[in-house]
Amino acid sequence: MVIEEEHVFGHSEAMRRIASVAARVAESDTPVLIEGERGTGREVMARLLHRLSPRAPQPWVRLSCVSLPADLLEAELFGDERRSGGAPGRLEQAGGGTLFLKDVADLPAALQARLLHLLREGEFHHVNGRRLIRTDARIMASAGENLAALVRQGRFDPALYDRLAVAVITVPPLRERVDEIRALAEHLREALCRRLGRERPPLSPRTLELLAAYSWPGNVRELEDLLKRYVVLGEEAALCDEVLGRMHVPRAGRLPAPARVETRQAPPPGSLRAIARQAARDAEREAIRCVLEHVQWNRAEAARRLGVSYKTMLKKLEQANVGPKARRRRIS
Structure with a gap:
């Protein structure tokens, strides 16, 4: 999208609330889950959070969870020992910066388990490798579907959801x-x-x-x-x-x-x-x-x-x- 990061937030009450939450979230190192319909600007929001964070001088790395078959996606994310010199994956490329996982709801079950281990332990290994690699990268993820609903349907790992949803920002549709x-x-x-x-x-x-x-x-x-x-x-x-x-x-x-999971009451x-x-x-x-x-x-x-x-x-x-x-x- 051509829309600049500073124009993500509009003047509506809903967007002002999101701006307030985003400012606080940007300062922390916790994982972030950005939900919203496709086309709402979830990635623009993630880039803004990175730019406002103390990690801004460090790399911003993006990986789409729907663009590759499961085996290639795993190699892209974690790196592959069989590649020349044990080619680094996106996690290593991110270093002390931010790794943004676009459409994390489409992550295969096996990779959900590996991502959960990463978030718990702060370490991973290359595909076809055994050496543990520590990482300080901050994880941000986006979802075009409601992940809580997918958890209830048995389509997404509940433990991984709990780790990703420490901070949730929902971008409203236009x-x-x-x-x-x-x-x-x-x-x-x-x-x-x-x-x-x-x-x-x-x-x-x-x-x-x-x-x-x-x-x-x-x-x-x-x-x-x-x-x-x-x-x-x-x-x-x-x-x-x-x-x-x-x-x-x-x-x-x-x-x-x-x-949405919410208790609906008649508005005043x-x-x-x-x-x-x-x-x-x-x-x-x-x-x-x-x-x-x-x-x-x-x-x-x-x-x-x-x-x-x-x-x-x-x-x-x-x-x-x-x-x-x-x-x-x-x-x-």
């Missing part, structure tokens, strides 16, 4: 950060313009409202990919058409939110949840208005583009007070 989407989109546009050597004007308020109304199943990465297309092609209308098209995708086809008036619901209603109203203006107030066409029935569209127009009368008031 759809729960509606009030940050506009600022984030503009930041990404500026960053992409710098990276790609292009000059593109700021997005119009109507386009930003449309972006805020979309649920972003691919999260920040999906937003970045769409804005990259805008920066390359310079067609804001095409960007709007693409977002409108994606609004037709059924919810069943979107990435599920990580399972003015709670964060109530504020989020109001923000979602406001965003929906603006999206409907944006689509109607895009199709010259053809309600049937707007319903088709938004993937709802004509009857549902009329009901939403009435609830949101959006319609020809409201339009005439704005024009007059």
Whole structure:
């Protein structure tokens, strides 16, 4: 992602809480588990924690747990004595820095056991080797699934989970950060313009409202990919058409939110949840208005583009007070 580490934290209450936790976690040497849907910026968060930690001058080393077969993954992580000179693995490369294990939920059971031993004893050996090697590397891991749920399902080692989850940071999906989407989109546009050597004007308020109304199943990465297309092609209308098209995708086809274990209570008036619901209603109203203006107030066409029935569209127009009368008031 092009988003810089200092822009990970938005201005929502949830992200301010995460920023506070991250600042404390960065100062310690404990393992860190970063959870969140794919595309939310888990690796960016991990890099930020490393940069803020006393280990910042030491190496940052990354290893994806889904990119290699089990035997090659083990050799990459721990090193292999059969390679010339006993080639060091990522653990040795990290030294006194940070080793980041991306998508640790996909780690095979045998490697989960080896990682657990490493976290308990601070030592390991090469594949096909016997010599014990001490390590001071800090372990950070990310998961696109809820590891606690996988433990309950018998799909992840509970002891390893306990070791990794000393500090847990959950990055919320973009759809729960509606009030940050506009600022984030503009930041990404500026960053992409710098990276790609292009000059593109700021997005119009109507386009930003449309972006805020979309649920972003691919999260920040999906937003970045769409804005990259805008920066390359310079067609804001095409960007709007693409977002409108994606609004037709059924919810069943979107990435599920990580399972949460919590006691749900009715929120008091003015709670964060109530504020989020109001923000979602406001965003929906603006999206409907944006689509109607895009199709010259053809309600049937707007319903088709938004993937709802004509009857549902009329009901939403009435609830949101959006319609020809409201339009005439704005024009007059």
